[in-house]
Every structure is written in structure tokens, then in C-alpha cells.
Amino acid sequence: QAVVTQEPSFSVSPGGTVTLTCGLNSGSLSTNNYPSWYQQTPGQAPRTLIYNTNTRSSGVPDRFSGSILGNKAALTITGAQADDESDYYCVLYMGSGIWVFGGGTKLTVL
């Protein structure tokens, strides 16, 4: 089964820019994997940030953007704020109705 990889943790300074990535252990990822990104703060349900690689969900500020960088999907946060400190999950479509989540990245803003 495909394994979706994410950095376990990352840190960014307030006001800084950070790029989180999402890859496939089996090789290159493409837009046909329709990567999506979710933000989860402790004790809360996840919130949809980005879907279909680079489309922001309703109400998501434009500080959050999605893209494909090389052979990975990427979530870039510009002008990081304290309340961006969360867990971020990506998910990839593998075909046949199967979506596989990455293990998540814990982002610290300090």
C-alpha cells in the first residue's frame, strides 16, 4: 500500500514563510492525486484548507497556498501567525475510491 510522507515537525518564526511537503514513498506524485490539506488544532476537528492541489476552501486566508514542487505536494504559509500553530495533514487520491492521509506535520510558531 502507498505511504504518504510528511515532515513530522517544522518550526517557523512569526511573520515568516514555511513550506510543508507531502510525498509518496512509491515515487512521484502528480495533480492526478488531487492533494488536499487540512489543519487541526489540539482537541478540534480538522478544517479543510486546500483541495485539488491549489484551491483554497471557503474562508481560508490567502496566506495559505498549495502547489506541486518537484515530485511533492506543498503547502506554503506566508506571514505565519501564532494561531497557525497546528497539525497539518495532507491526503492523496490513489484511485478506486482510496484516499490515503499522511502522518501529519506538527507546526510550531516561535
Added chain:
Amino acid sequence: DVQLVESGGGLVQPGGSLRLSCSASGFTFSSYSMHWVRQAPGKGLEYVSAITSNGGNTFYADSVRGRFTLSRDNSKNTLYLQMSSLRDEDTAVYYCLKGAIGALFSREGWDFWGQGALVTVSS
């Protein structure tokens, strides 16, 4: 506003059964696929199951296929997840999600999440 409210969680013994419900409001329930994602304590997310807008097609992850049954009642705006032969590893918060369209698969994925229902399988 879209609201998804899960209910029916609780403590159940291994081998037991439980039914989760997801009550939906704020959108035309019968037009959208619905999905379940779960999260074991302190762990990541796992895609579990999905159903088309008319209930005609379903999807199950390998980990639950044959034990879980997903259904919906569009007249009641409610989604049901019947879980049986429960195992310790089914312990998780179960989230109900709204799909972006009526089909099982959408490149847009899911746009709204419920707050989740905790299922604990333990003797």
C-alpha cells in the same frame, strides 16, 4: 451554515456493535456524498467509508470492509455508520464529512467536517 453533528459514540466491548449517526443541516443533504474519517488517540487520520448522494454506492477501507455498513436517510438528513465485530484498533474519534459533489469521488475532496464522536473499544 453547514452543520454536521455526530452522535452514538461510546464504550463498547471487543466484538460488540455500535451505530454512529451524523445529522446534517445547512445544505441540501440529498445532493452530496458523505464520508467518514477516523483518528485513533494521538494518531493521524484514516479514510474509512463513503456513500453517494442517493445511497446507491458505497466505499469501505480494507480495515473495516465486511464489519462496517454505511447508509443514509435523505428524508431525515442523517447518515448512519453501523459498526460490528469491533476491535481494539477501531478505537478512535469518528468524523463525518460532507463531499463536494454527489459522486463517491471528487477531485475537490470534502469541504466540511463534523466535530467527531469518540468510539472506545475496550473490555
